[in-house]
Amino acid sequence: MTDQQLDCALDLMRRLPPQGIEKNLEDLIDLVPVMCEDLLASVDQPLKIAKDSRMNKDYLLCDYNRDGDSYRSPWSNEYDPPIEDGSVPSPKLRNLEKEANCAFDVYREQYFEGGISSCYFWDMGGEASFGFAGAILIKKTGDGRKGFKGSWDSIHVIEVQEKTAGRSAHYKLISTVMLWIVNNNEKSGTMDLGGSLSRQAEKDAPVTDLSSHIVNIGQMVEKMENNIRSTLDTIYFGRTRDIVNETRSIVALQDKARMDSVNKELFKALDDKNKKPVQ
Amino acid sequence: MDVTPEERVRIATDFIKAAPPGEFKEVVSDVRILLGDDSLLSKASGVFYEYATDQFTTVDLPDGERALVTKYGHIADNTFFDPRSRKSFKYDYLKNEARDVAELEESPGDEEKWRAAVDSALKPYLDECFPNHYSAVYGRVEGGEVVITVCLEDHKYNPSNFWNGKWLSRWELAFSESEGTEGVMKGMMNVKVHYYEDGNVQLLSNKTVEDRVPISTPGSVAEKLVGIIRKFEVEYQMAINENYTSMSNTTFKALRRNLPVTQSLIDWHKLHGLQVGKDIMNR
Numbered sequence: 001m002t003d004q005q006l007d008c009a010l011d012l013m014r015r016l017p018p019q020g021i022e023k024n025l026e027d028l029i030d031l032v033p034v035m036c037e038d039l040l041a042s043v044d045q046p047l048k049i050a051k052d053s054r055m056n057k058d059y060l061l062c063d064y065n066r067d068g069d070s071y072r073s074p075w076s077n078e079y080d081p082p083i084e085d086g087s088v089p090s091p092k093l094r095n096l097e098k099e100a101n102c103a104f105d106v107y108r109e110q111y112f113e114g115g116i117s118s119c120y121f122w123d124m125g126g127e128a129s130f131g132f133a134g135a136i137l138i139k140k141t142g143d144g145r146k147g148f149k150g151s152w153d154s155i156h157v158i159e160v161q162e163k164t165a166g167r168s169a170h171y172k173l174i175s176t177v178m179l180w181i182v183n184n185n186e187k188s189g190t191m192d193l194g195g196s197l198s199r200q201a202e203k204d205a206p207v208t209d210l211s212s213h214i215v216n217i218g219q220m221v222e223k224m225e226n227n228i229r230s231t232l233d234t235i236y237f238g239r240t241r242d243i244v245n246e247t248r249s250i251v252a253l254q255d256k257a258r259m260d261s262v263n264k265e266l267f268k269a270l271d272d273k274n275k276k277p278v279q
Numbered sequence: 280m281d282v283t284p285e286e287r288v289r290i291a292t293d294f295i296k297a298a299p300p301g302e303f304k305e306v307v308s309d310v311r312i313l314l315g316d317d318s319l320l321s322k323a324s325g326v327f328y329e330y331a332t333d334q335f336t337t338v339d340l341p342d343g344e345r346a347l348v349t350k351y352g353h354i355a356d357n358t359f360f361d362p363r364s365r366k367s368f369k370y371d372y373l374k375n376e377a378r379d380v381a382e383l384e385e386s387p388g389d390e391e392k393w394r395a396a397v398d399s400a401l402k403p404y405l406d407e408c409f410p411n412h413y414s415a416v417y418g419r420v421e422g423g424e425v426v427i428t429v430c431l432e433d434h435k436y437n438p439s440n441f442w443n444g445k446w447l448s449r450w451e452l453a454f455s456e457s458e459g460t461e462g463v464m465k466g467m468m469n470v471k472v473h474y475y476e477d478g479n480v481q482l483l484s485n486k487t488v489e490d491r492v493p494i495s496t497p498g499s500v501a502e503k504l505v506g507i508i509r510k511f512e513v514e515y516q517m518a519i520n521e522n523y524t525s526m527s528n529t530t531f532k533a534l535r536r537n538l539p540v541t542q543s544l545i546d547w548h549k550l551h552g553l554q555v556g557k558d559i560m561n562r
Contacts, residue, residue: 008309015306015473016297017481024297027290030282031313103550110539140534148522148530179534181526188518189468189486193526197478218547229535237527240472240482241520243444246435247470250516252407 005032006039013043018178018195021045044176044196047139047153049116052076060118062155064135074101074118089121093132096210097121100134103214107222108138112152115140124159131161136221147185153178153196156221160213169213173201173220177228179236193236199228284319291323296330299473299481300445301436303330304373327372328357335432335447337413338377340368346377351417351428362417363398387418390425394418396497397427400505408512409433409446426453429508441476450508454494461491462500464507468515486515 009028016024025043029036040063048061052073059065065072067086070079077094079086089097100119108117121134135157142150159172180194201224205216249256282290291310298306311320330336336348346352346361348370353359360367360383368377387394398416405412410433417428434445447469454462465487472482488511492503539545 005313005315008312012294012306012309012313014475014479015299015302015309016294017299017483018479019481019483020297024294027293028313031287031290033281103547106550107545110541110545111536112534113536142530142534145533146525146529148526150526150530150534152534179531181530183522183526185518185522187514188484188522189515190484191519191522192483193480195474195478195480197480199477214550215547218545218550222545222547225535226537229537233527233531235474235478235480237523237531239442240444240474240480241523243435243442243472243474244446244470244482244516244519246410247433247444247446248512248516249408249410250513250520253410254407 006035009035009039010042019180019192044153044155044178046151046178046180047137047155049139050080052078052080054078058116060116060137060139062120062135062137064122064157065118065120072120074120087122089132090123092210093121093123096132096213097134099211099214100136100217103218104136104138104221107218111225112138112140115152124161129162129164129166131159133157133159134217136217142181148181148183150179150181152180154225156224158217158220160217162207167207168204169207169216171203171205171216171220173224175199175201175221175224175228177225177232179232181236193240197228197231197235199224199231284322287314287316288319288322291320292326295323295326296333298330299443300334300434300471301438301443302473303375307373324372328353331370331372334445335413335430335449336375337432337434338368338370338375340364340366340377340380342380345413347413347415347430347432349415349417349430351419351430352415362394362415388420390418390420390427392497393425393427393500396501397429397504400498400501401429401508404505404509405431408509411435421453424453424455426451427504429504442472442474444470444472446470448508448512450504452492452500452504454492454500456494458495460494462494464490464492464504466490466508466511468512470519484519 013024022045025039025045029039049058050061050071051058052075055075057075059073059075061071067079067083070081070083070086072079072086077088097119104117104119108115115138117138119134119136121132124131124133138154140152154177156173156175160169162169176196176198178196183191201220203220291314294310295306314320331348332350338346338348340346344361344364348359354367357370358367359370365383367381367383369379370377394416401414405414413432415430419426429450432447436443448467450464450466452462452464454460467487469485470482474480490507492500494500
């Protein structure tokens with residue numbers, strides 16, 4: 001595989017309809033098998049759900065809790081199907097991971113009122129100071145009311161590096177939200193609106209104890225998700241709608257031109273009025 | 280286990296078929312490098328015809344006429360014709376260019392009076408509703424019936440701002456020329472939008488409809504047909520716009536709230552005290 005091939009694969013994934021993500025990824029891997037690991041690591045896919053039968057709780061699957069063909073549950077810390085020496089976080093990090101899962105469980109309920117969340121941490125950082133990375137995942141599926149089927153997938157990947165003094169840390173967040181909404185009805189036929197947006201953020205924040213990381217990460221993810229939610233609203237329901245209306249106009253184009261010119265005259269008149277000195 | 284060359288060609292074909300409006304060249308270029316074998320790309324090139332004709336690809340003839348590449352205008356190989364100007368042309372799929380333009384030798388048949396009437400009645404409607412339209416009205420006789428096929432296209436490409444959009448619709452009326460009968464009209468409307476700044480968002484939408492048109496004179500049938508096209512297209516576009524409002528106000532809100540019920544951001548310091556999550560971990 002060449003760098004160029006990976007670039008082309010990623011470019012292709014940005015152009016092909018996201019409605020076919022899973023099939024496209026499978027096909028890409030079949031086409032250039034050596035790219036498999038790189039693709040799975042760089043291309044976000046809709047999150048799949050598995051059940052932790054021992055803890056009787058659902059969890060989300062992604063590349064970050066995968067080892068070979070097995071996935072680790074954040075609730076029991078065990079792999080399914082079981083494997084020898086599956087990669088797990090260090091005991092110190094596992095405690096933090098448990099705390100994160102609790103905290104984000106509450107976050108998820110407050111914002112999503114349902115759905116599933118999972119947090120996976122892994123060790124990183126040099127010998128000089130503590131560092132780790134994590135993935136915070138959330139999935140919510142709509143109830144299909146009014147014939148609209150929708151689903152939301154959040155994938156937040158965070159990198160944390162404590163400064164050598166240990167009083168603060170540097171946080172780097174890359175977030176992707178996938179949003180899918182499909183509707184079939186008599187008047188509009190099929191309307192399938194889907195895809196994802198990605199954003200990044202970085203910050204330094206104070207650290208007093210290990211739990212500070214949960215606070216700092218939580219605040220960062222919350223701010224980021226609110227931001228992306230707002231952008232999704234603008235892009236999905238504003239921008240793409242505008243583009244549809246640019247290919248065909250509901251208002252007769254001649255009337256539109258007349259309206260535009262009337263508006264122009266109006267604004268010019270207001271401007272001139274404002275410019276006149278008061279007598 | 281490696282995939283077979285046939286499977287590689289299938290994958291290349293599927294990718295190219297799915298290229299969003301205005302991005303055919305970029306997708307083919309990516310596929311070419313991923314395939315790494317131009318002989319396989321040649322085998323996949325049958326998909327170029329399929330893609331171009333399915334998408335009602337627009338092409339400007341050297342003398343400025345606007346033409347569409349469709350299966351209704353296909354003569355042979357990569358030769359197509361434009362029914363309005365009665366010119367044939369060779370089409371280059373990768374360059375999106377027309378060359379070797381020539382007059383059609385065959386004279387039009389009886390269906391031409393119907394075709395021309397529809398083409399003529401369509402123009403003011405297109406000028407009113409489509410900012411940059413391309414259209415082609417084809418006429419043929421099949422099984423004793425006249426078949427008029429209307430192909431409409433309008434697109435807006437803005438790759439420097441990472442978006443492209445396209446509307447296409449096809450209206451086919453089949454009828455026998457006797458006055459007092461009804462013709463069957465089948466219509467298809469299709470909208471595709473791609474937005475790709477820091478992401479990949481696409482709208483795929485389509486709708487099929489049917490109706491009947493009473494047959495009398497070419498002029499009258501043409502007016503009625505355009506009236507029906509207008510009715511269906513306005514209804515479809517309005518429904519899309521209404522859906523957008525519903526999606527934003529209902530579906531999206533139900534997926535994730537703007538803010539928690541408390542109407543304020545979460546107090547992450549307080550979360551440690553909450554038992555809810557902890558219970559799950561301590562089982």
